[in-house]
Amino acid sequence: MAPSAVEVETVAVPPNIAALKLNAQTGPYKEIAPTKYDKEAELTGVEGHAAAKYPHYLPTWDRSQKYPPLQPFEHYEHGKDADTTFPNLLPEGTNITHLTPTIGTEVNGIQLSKLTNAGKDELARFVAERKVVAFRNQDFRDLTIEQALEYGSYFGRHHIHPTSGAPEGFPEIHLVHRGAGDNSVDTFFANRTSSVAWHSDVSYEQQPPGTTFLYIFDKPETGGDTLFVDAVEAYNRLSPLFRERLHGLKATHSGVEQANSSITRGGVVRREPVINEHPIIRTHPATGEKAIYVNPQFTRDIVGLKKEESDALLKFLYDHLAFGADFQARVKWEEGTVVVW
Numbered sequence: 001m002a003p004s005a006v007e008v009e010t011v012a013v014p015p016n017i018a019a020l021k022l023n024a025q026t027g028p029y030k031e032i033a034p035t036k037y038d039k040e041a042e043l044t045g046v047e048g049h050a051a052a053k054y055p056h057y058l059p060t061w062d063r064s065q066k067y068p069p070l071q072p073f074e075h076y077e078h079g080k081d082a083d084t085t086f087p088n089l090l091p092e093g094t095n096i097t098h099l100t101p102t103i104g105t106e107v108n109g110i111q112l113s114k115l116t117n118a119g120k121d122e123l124a125r126f127v128a129e130r131k132v133v134a135f136r137n138q139d140f141r142d143l144t145i146e147q148a149l150e151y152g153s154y155f156g157r158h159h160i161h162p163t164s165g166a167p168e169g170f171p172e173i174h175l176v177h178r179g180a181g182d183n184s185v186d187t188f189f190a191n192r193t194s195s196v197a198w199h200s201d202v203s204y205e206q207q208p209p210g211t212t213f214l215y216i217f218d219k220p221e222t223g224g225d226t227l228f229v230d231a232v233e234a235y236n237r238l239s240p241l242f243r244e245r246l247h248g249l250k251a252t253h254s255g256v257e258q259a260n261s262s263i264t265r266g267g268v269v270r271r272e273p274v275i276n277e278h279p280i281i282r283t284h285p286a287t288g289e290k291a292i293y294v295n296p297q298f299t300r301d302i303v304g305l306k307k308e309e310s311d312a313l314l315k316f317l318y319d320h321l322a323f324g325a326d327f328q329a330r331v332k333w334e335e336g337t338v339v340v341w
Helices: 017-023 039-044 117-130 145-153 184-188 231-237 240-246 256-264 307-323
Strands: 095-098 105-108 133-135 213-215 226-229 250-254 275-279 281-283 290-292 299-302 328-331 338-340
Touching: 117 133, 231 290, 231 307, 275 281, 290 307, 299 307
Parallel strands: 105 133
Antiparallel strands: 095 105, 133 338, 213 338, 226 328, 250 275, 250 299, 281 290
């Protein structure tokens, strides 16, 4: 949702899982195991579906795999070192299309995998400024998994998701996958009118992700677009008095419900779920821009406010982000697309 800031201004809170299970949300978490998954069918193909084009990336869910709690680390923001004229990232002849004035850009004509470290610094800064950037005709999916992980490690420590599927032996890769013949969407819509779930990835972590890369292996003929909202512009639209009230407030972010949902579906929980507090307004370390940092999928309440007060304020912020169509960007996936935010 927002450019991630690396302010370790958080407080670890031991989760009261027993209490929270009573209110566990089973919303559209894309990171949990499917109720039915036939890997062999993915490898060989089934009626109406070809065999997987990238079988080494097929997800696995190893229930015996357990990891200790994440340890704090010192993150270095490479965007601070960038030449803001972007000579290495956007040389002459690069095709650049801005989707909206403040968020979303499409870039054609450069190959991310070939960037020097100076180009990667510029990538971090350009993405921080434009919030989300879709790079077309990239070769990332043809890199080995080891090469992809080495590339990503330049930008910081890899995150291992507690519940998502991952290629065998590479838990750092987060996969969003729907198997051949999976009709769970029909079941989902039996009780829901929309699959839209605004969120900021794993915001419940003490140090949420910084620069994130998402690329596509296979896609439907149409649909499957991803929407992003500019939480910096959302902050700027608020009145000065309202912004002043938000500064200093913190909200709790919980991973408990996602873990419970995974368990309910027979999935995995690699790490014990955590609850952390984050400032509602965060500052990006490279651009200095301030952004709203709450989301309905993982934020639970505002510290120090009574329930009705917290609910009212969070609802206003959620609605402000979700309905701000003029500061949202819609990314349409194409073969070879890499989206960075």
